[in-house]
């Protein structure tokens with residue numbers, strides 16, 4: 323489908339939103355590069371339909387355009403510096419080794435429940451300073467947040483509202499605790515962060531913490547899930563990763579390109595504009611199809627082959643492009659590398675227990691919902 327869309331010149335219209343879809347790399351990156359013409363406010367409207375009430379994520383960094391985005395991003399970037407990343411690396415290693423040991427002992431497991439969801443869940447939970455007893459709620463919370471755009475029945479809408487309420491309660495408590503007792507962690511750092519005499523407001527802080535749950539947990543869960551699935555389907559990749567640690571980052575980069583956890587990015591046209599011969603009226607929804615741009619034959623040679631270490635291999639759009647480029651890209655790559663190193667050193671084979679993959683049900687995200695496997699210990 324994506325190859326057919328790329329073969330057509332210009333942008334195509336796609337349902338259910340009647341949006342203009344940019345399937346080629348050049349057009350996808352062009353729209354992500356131009357926030358004045360293609361605004362991120364589209365995300366704000368999607369996150370806050372009238373029935374939900376105030377939803378902090380609708381006011382987060384991700385939904386802002388310049389100039390509001392610029393100062394906010396400068397402040398929040400503080401939290402993603404080298405000290406935080408190296409603090410977390412130790413935790414990622416401990417968590418991954420413990421979970422990999424348990425999975426191998428069990429032999430037959432669902433890798434999503436046993437590993438790919440739990441590693442990023444525990445790391446983001448710790449980064450946010452939440453009580454570990456709340457970590458098991460994250461799956462329901464992210465599902466509730468993701469369901470906001472599609473919830474139609476009163477019961478579904480009530481579930482989304484209660485998720486927003488629970489998250490507000492938990493994250494507000496973290497902010498209050500850290501304000502009273504600063505610690506060596508991200509939230510305390512953000513509470514003190516100051517750029518050009520400006521500090522973060524309480525609402526900005528809460529919105530950012532809200533964003534980190536879906537942005538940091540779900541995406542990395544899918545990356546790890548796609549990586550595990552690839553190792554199971556391509557045993558030679560598992561062998562190479564086991565034989566040479568240096569293969570792991572190359573492998574992850576190719577998984578990011580080939581099976582991108584984020585398949586698209588939304589924007590709203592702020593004025594009438596023409597892109598590659600297609601006229602887009604002001605107010606139209608425009609999609610950058612990341613999953614398709616990453617397979618564009620104009621940029622990547624033999625794009626449908628899985629080739630770790632390929633040339634331009636890290637030029638994929640999986641972490642976005644331009645001013646909204648993923649703040650957590652370095653952390654996501656680190657989590658994936660450390661988690662896979664721990665896993666492949668303990669496992670010499672991954673057998674899928676089902677011939678079909680159950681994918682998560684989503685337009686924009688891509689990864690296995692469950693991954694029942696039999697593990698062969700090293």
Ligand code: HEM
Pocket residue numbers: 354362383384385395446533534537538539541542545583584587588639640641642643645646647648649650651653654
């Ligand atoms: C494989 C994992 C990940 C993928 C594929 C991913 C993908 C993306 C993409 C595509 C964007 C840009 C969206 C847009 O332009 O509309 C983005 C932004 C963002 N990501 Fe990630 N992400 C990942 C992991 C993480 C992690 C681990 C964190 C934090 C702990 C994180 C935090 C953010 C934040 C805060 C933004 C907003 C940046 C801004 O608006 O300036 N992400 N991510």
